[in-house]
Amino acid sequence: MATIGFVGLGVMGRPMVANLAAAGHTVNGFSRGEASRSAARDAGLSVVDSVAEAVAHADLVITMLPDSPDVEEVALGDDGILTHIPDGADYIDASTIRPEVARKIASAFVSAGHGALDAPVSGGEAGAREGALSIMVGGDPETLERWRSVLDAVGASVVHVGPSGAGQVVKAANQLVVALHLQALAEAVVFLEAQSVDVETALSVIRKGLGGSTVLERKSDSVLAGDFRPGFRAELHAKDLAIVEASARTGGVGLPATGLVSQLMRSVIARGSGASDHSALVELARVLNGRVDA
Structure with a gap:
């Protein structure tokens, strides 16, 4: 079982975190919006107050955010994930963003010694609730195999489709x-x-x-x-x-x-x-x- 930092507790993120927790993983969630954090707490999820807290003891960090600028800021910003992620931990972005941004972010994490995958999902809120998302993964195949069991907790189909950016x-x-x-x-x-x-x-x-x-x-x-x-x-x-x-x-x-x-x-x-x-x-x-x- 992994300790997971999860950033983004919106319509898709909340049920994904719930399924990860139900599978036995320890998940510390954070969302930039207070309303999303409150909704997650009301759903019985573990919620922390910053990216740094979510990432601090993680084996794996996952983001589910609205757009490319959001992911870039949270992942690479001055107080972002790359600043706080522990040695040996990996990063998966499940958001839907521009392929070139996914490649840029993956390159930054890999250069710093971390595995990185772009793993956008399809299936909407219903698929997220049911743990039946279709997940298309770009990046290193070995990194995917390391975390396949985690992705299996939220997806019915997890397929490696190519190098970084290919998932997007x-x-x-x-x-x-x-x-x-x-x-x-x-x-x-x-x-x-x-x-x-x-x-x-x-x-x-x-x-x-x-x-x-x-x-x-x-x-x-x-x-x-x-x-x-x-x-x-x-x-x-x-x-x-x-x-x-x-x-x-x-x-x-x-x-x-x-x-x-x-x-x-x-x-x-x-x-x-x-x-x-x-x-x-x-x-x-x-x-x-x-x-x-x-």
């Missing part, structure tokens, strides 16, 4: 696919509504055929109930699609469908729904078709 590249591709599936669901709902077909019945049939997907399985019921409480916020998905677009430009490839859904996701934010679930694309589709008021 694969996660970007995942977010591309998820966004397109969400937009397909949104347009299917609006199409079915316009044809006076029972949407719930129709989606139940589609989910069992070639058009079925994890997106339809996890999102159809909440979309039909008008429940857009965030399992994954639209504003975060827009950030991820921006990573895809930037990486596509660097790689010299054109992704027209991705560009379109990225604009649509940003339109969801412009309507004031950035904190809603990314499935709020269906509400935008209804607005664009005049089926609800803007």
